[in-house]
Amino acid sequence: MRIELDLRGLYCPMPVLRTREEMEKASVGDVIVVTADDPAAEEDLKRWAKRAGHEVIDVKREGETISVSIKKLG
Amino acid sequence: MNSKDLDRNNLEESNKKAKRILYIQTSGVDTPERLYAPFILAMTARAMGVEASIFFMIKGITALKQGVAEGIKIGNFPALKEVMDQAVKAGVKLYACAQSCELLNMPRTDLVSYATVAGAATVNDLVLDADATLCF
Numbered sequence: 700m701r702i703e704l705d706l707r708g709l710y711c712p713m714p715v716l717r718t719r720e721e722m723e724k725a726s727v728g729d730v731i732v733v734t735a736d737d738p739a740a741e742e743d744l745k746r747w748a749k750r751a752g753h754e755v756i757d758v759k760r761e762g763e764t765i766s767v768s769i770k771k772l773g
Numbered sequence: 774m775n776s777k778d779l780d781r782n783n784l785e786e787s788n789k790k791a792k793r794i795l796y797i798q799t800s801g802v803d804t805p806e807r808l809y810a811p812f813i814l815a816m817t818a819r820a821m822g823v824e825a826s827i828f829f830m831i832k833g834i835t836a837l838k839q840g841v842a843e844g845i846k847i848g849n850f851p852a853l854k855e856v857m858d859q860a861v862k863a864g865v866k867l868y869a870c871a872q873s874c875e876l877l878n879m880p881r882t883d884l885v886s887y888a889t890v891a892g893a894a895t896v897n898d899l900v901l902d903a904d905a906t907l908c909f
Contacts, residue, residue, distance in 0.1 A: 711872050711892030738881055739871040739892030746898040 700726070706735040707764065714740045715747045718769070722753065725771045730756065733767045741765050793824040795903035797896075801832030805845050808836050808853055811909055812860040819863040826903075827860075828896055829888065830870035833909075837869050838883045861887055868895060 704721050706714045714735045721731055733744060741758065744767045748755050757768040796815055800807035815825035829837050836842060842854035850856070861867065869888040874881045881890065900906050 710875070712894065715892075715894045737871065737892070738890040739895070742868075742889055742891040743894035747894045750894075750898060750901075 700729045702729060702731045704731055704733045706733055706737070706740070709735065710737045711739045711743065713737075715743050718744060718747070719751070722751070722769070722771055727771050727773060730768050730770045733769065735765060735767075736763045738763075741767065744769070791822060791824050793826075793903045794818050795899045795906045796825070796827045797906060797908040798827055798829045798833035798836070799831045800909055801835035802841060802845065803832070803835075805847050805853070807909055808845065809847075809850055809856055811907075812853075812856045812865070814907070815865040816856075816860040816863040819860075819865060825864075826866040826868060826899055828868045828870070828891075828899060830873050830896070831876070832873075834869050834873045834877065834879065834884070837867070837885050837888050838879060839885055842885075868899070870896070 702721060702725060704718065706717055709717065714733065714737050718731065718733050725731060733740070745755050745758075748769045753772050754770045755767060756770050759766040794815070796811040798808070798811050802808070811827045815827055818825040836845075836853065842857050843852060845853040867888040868891045869884050871881060871890050871892055874884070884890065
């Protein structure tokens with residue numbers, strides 16, 4: 700399942716904390732697409748995902764907004 | 774293979790992986806004497822085959838404002854910008870805390886382009902990955 704999570708307007712550490720909450724509810728194999736305009740979000744989400752054992756499968760940037768797609772692995 | 778050989782193999786394996794040092798800079802342009810050390814230590818770490826990163830947070834980000842390092846020069850040291858450039862050239866990675874810009878009312882667009890903008894998860898990750906962390 701693909702889950703859209705719009706976190707525009709939220710700043711560090713909220714994008715990571717909200718993504719984690721959503722990931723807890725998701726099932727293994729689900730992909731959460733996080734959209735954020737926090738300038739720290741890309742680096743933070745990539746590092747959080749790796750440490751939490753999930754996989755970043757896509758990163759898209761459009762101006763100030765980034766979309767990070769994270770697949771739940773376990 | 775006996776246990777001694779195994780121990781030696783494990784030791785050689787761990788020596789192959791580059792060590793990492795993280796420097797955290799919280800001091801800013803109001804204490805210019807504190808700004809040089811992380812760059813000098815980090816570029817020396819690179820010369821020692823050690824991966825080195827500097828994370829600038831709180832007042833530390835004031836040293837990453839475009840045009841600022843050019844104007845800082847104390848004692849017989851070269852301009853801070855010169856040392857900063859040498860460190861970047863040596864492969865030292867620079868990170869700037871986005872929320873510290875908000876804290877100090879500094880537009881994020883004023884930051885030098887060669888620093889990666891990052892946040893809390895990145896600091897924690899860098900600290901956990903580092904073999905040692907030094908704070909200035």
